[in-house]
Amino acid sequence: MSATEKAAPAGVPSLDVDPFSTEFFEDPHAIHDVLREAGPVVWLDKWGVYGVARYAEVHAVLNDPLTFCSSRGVGLSDFAKEKPWRPQSIILEADPPAHTRTRAVLNQVLSATAMKPLRGHFTALAEAKVDELLSRGSFDAITELAEAYPLSVFPDALGLKQEGREHLLPYASLVFNAFGPPNQLRQEAIERSAPHQAYVAEQCQRENLAPGGFGACIHARADAGDITHEEAPLLVRSLLSAGLDTTVYGIGAAVYSLARFPEQLAKLRSDPTLARNAFEEAIRFESPVQTFFRTTTREVELGGHTIGEDEKILMFLGAANRDPRRWENPDRYDITRRTSGHVGFGSGIHMCVGQLVARLEGEVMLAAIARKVGSIEITGPVKRRYNNTLRGLESLPITISPA
């Protein structure tokens, strides 16, 4: 867990906060504010990297993928200097032109057209889940709702077998911890990773993926010659890594927001068509994916500073999504806000390829809540879950009443 020896570059405000510490996870907002106000570009002394926390700079870095590359890893680890902990992703951790080809495949497999046939089933299961929870009244909204619902729809949509699904959440938690620095969260996750990695590698193979699912669709694109048969399992792996836990945190964020802002729940109940935007606003407000890194491929001017080649830059998506330079009343959860432009799903060529799956799950769940639930009350201690990249809760005890 050693800090680096790199000295702060001249003129760049240097801060000694650790954005991967439990102190930060418990309350990032005050520190986000310090980061934003210190300057357009800051130096994070603890890990020897640059940071950007204002909307304008985060947006600029995301939208210049040739200067701020992903192929050297979107975590702290620089793949030019250190072997990746698992074979590198061929989409997330790739640059054009390689990225363009793999991205086109997932774009099609997960497009709006592909979502249409799923909507009816996803809606039915969301309604059944809310009915079941209403009959129980009191429950933990993280395990019983935010985890249970995506687990009931996503693995089937992907085409996974029943057995072994208990590896899915631990694997995702590992992947997102591994983007962080070599702290205890990352080291322990990697030490315990072997069984989860073995499960995931197995499920990415064609014979383990049910026909008609996202996984089978990816393999079919290898038959068509758009990707190779060696690449197909790696693209399936991207969905196993990023497709489940993210929506768990997203739905958790939405329920937690509605529980804390009862007037927004009332608004949603009076107009359930706001469900999709209410989910989107929760992604802006809580930013379930908090951070990603880039690496500079050349010397570049950013926010009035010159940054050299081969430097890691940490983008604070959550801070950008609450930057008062960009958002009016950023600390208010407002389901009628025009949310477009938020960077909770990223921006530019790497902008989340699973965003329509996430929005479908979020929308139908919030629409079911809008129609069936009268009130949401937090009834016990709210506990945070610690992860180097994801922001969300470990436990959210609530009581709901019927509409």
Place this chain on the structure above:
Amino acid sequence: MPSITFIHPDSRRQQIEAGDGESAMQAATRNDVSGILAECGGNAMCATCHVYVDEDWLSRLPPMGDDEDALLDGAAAERRANSRLSCQIKLDADLDGLVLNLPDRQL
């Protein structure tokens, strides 16, 4: 700097200045044109940036790709012969004066 006009379903005209190299969708969202949702940020996945291109301009746009064609079939509002995705329309000086009609819904 091309200037383009959006016509809302209620016939209201909104003229905006676009940056060179921007897509019509980017210019619209930057100027808060309410009829363009653009959920996927221009990645040609969502079809919520659907527009009807003014007949005079239709033939002056570059042809559409297969992705765009497939997505337009699933657009929320009716697909017409002049339907395009505004995120796939890159603006340059040649498109100065472009007129785009907004559909009544994007979702």
